Amino acid sequence: MTKTVLITGAARGIGLATAKRFLKEGWQVAVVDIDATELKIAEKQLPKALIIHGDVSDPFQVTDFMNRIKSEFGRLDALVNNAGVADFGPIEETTFERWRRVMATNLDGVFLVSQAAIPLLKQHSDGDGGAIVNIASISGLRGSTLRVAYGTSKAAVNQLTLQQAAELGEYKIRCNSIAPGPVRTKLAMAVHSQEIIDAYHDALPLNRYGSEDEIANAIWFLCSTEASYMTGQLISVDGGFQGMGIGLPALRSKS
Numbered sequence: 001m002t003k004t005v006l007i008t009g010a011a012r013g014i015g016l017a018t019a020k021r022f023l024k025e026g027w028q029v030a031v032v033d034i035d036a037t038e039l040k041i042a043e044k045q046l047p048k049a050l051i052i053h054g055d056v057s058d059p060f061q062v063t064d065f066m067n068r069i070k071s072e073f074g075r076l077d078a079l080v081n082n083a084g085v086a087d088f089g090p091i092e093e094t095t096f097e098r099w100r101r102v103m104a105t106n107l108d109g110v111f112l113v114s115q116a117a118i119p120l121l122k123q124h125s126d127g128d129g130g131a132i133v134n135i136a137s138i139s140g141l142r143g144s145t146l147r148v149a150y151g152t153s154k155a156a157v158n159q160l161t162l163q164q165a166a167e168l169g170e171y172k173i174r175c176n177s178i179a180p181g182p183v184r185t186k187l188a189m190a191v192h193s194q195e196i197i198d199a200y201h202d203a204l205p206l207n208r209y210g211s212e213d214e215i216a217n218a219i220w221f222l223c224s225t226e227a228s229y230m231t232g233q234l235i236s237v238d239g240g241f242q243g244m245g246i247g248l249p250a251l252r253s254k255s
Contacts, residue, residue, distance in 0.1 A: 004028040004073040005223065006065070008056050008113060009083030010046075011038035013185040014135065014219075017212035018080055019046050021220045028073050032056065032065055032083070056083045056109030059116075066116045076120035078131040078223040081110040081157075088146040099149045106153035110134050110160060122171045129172025131223040134161050135215075136177045138238050154179070158234050165232030174231040176222045181238025184209040205240035 005022050009015040010031035022029050023046065030050040033039045043051045050072050054061040069076055084106045087098050114132055121130030139147045140154025157177060164175035182188065182200045188209070192200075201207050218237045221227055236242040 003077040017216040057104040102149040
């Protein structure tokens with residue numbers, strides 16, 4: 001039986017690259033995104049995917065997502081909670097409305113979509129089991145300037161992942177999160193100045209940004225049977241950024 005994956009926030013970037021990877025592996029793919037314009041562009045690159053326009057923070061729409069997947073494919077084997085928004089700014093300038101906008105998508109969306117997916121994922125507990133992969137961020141593992149809402153939401157995603165793993169393991173549903181470091185997406189390149197790019201390169205042991213495909217590879221691995229004994233793991237895919245201490249660039253320049 002062909003397996004099925006749902007990927008949220010898949011109209012661009014990491015989500016789109018992940019959808020392409022699963023299609024390449026022969027999976028049935030359903031993608032969700034709130035951006036109708038980008039979704040139409042992505043649809044041309046995902047000719048065999050089920051395209052769903054919707055908001056992951058709306059519980060009624062999330063229920064509709066699952067009904068459509070059940071009707072179209074009859075099963076769900078993996079969920080990739082990738083949908084997210086970024087809002088960078090000083091704590092004092094972050095209004096409650098901005099805070100809630102970030103939390104609604106980055107945290108509420110992960111909770112709602114995961115909760116709605118569990119009944120379908122549980123149906124295959126007699127086989128390989130199911131998988132949930134939540135996309136967090138390196139900003140959820142370490143303090144970051146101007147990321148009070150974003151970083152906090154991603155830290156909460158990591159804790160939610162542990163809660164999911166603790167409760168869903170008995171149904172053979174594995175739950176892990178990935179924390180990407182700097183990734184060369186169109187959005188990042190549009191907002192990162194050359195000074196920021198140089199600073200990241202100096203702080204990263206691999207001296208470069210990651211690619212969308214490299215993150216997609218890690219997501220694919222965690223959803224596959226190759227990771228059949230992995231659950232409750234928070235994995236940084238970040239070129240070594242999380243493991244480095246303050247002052248590395250200066251030390252490296254003297255070595």
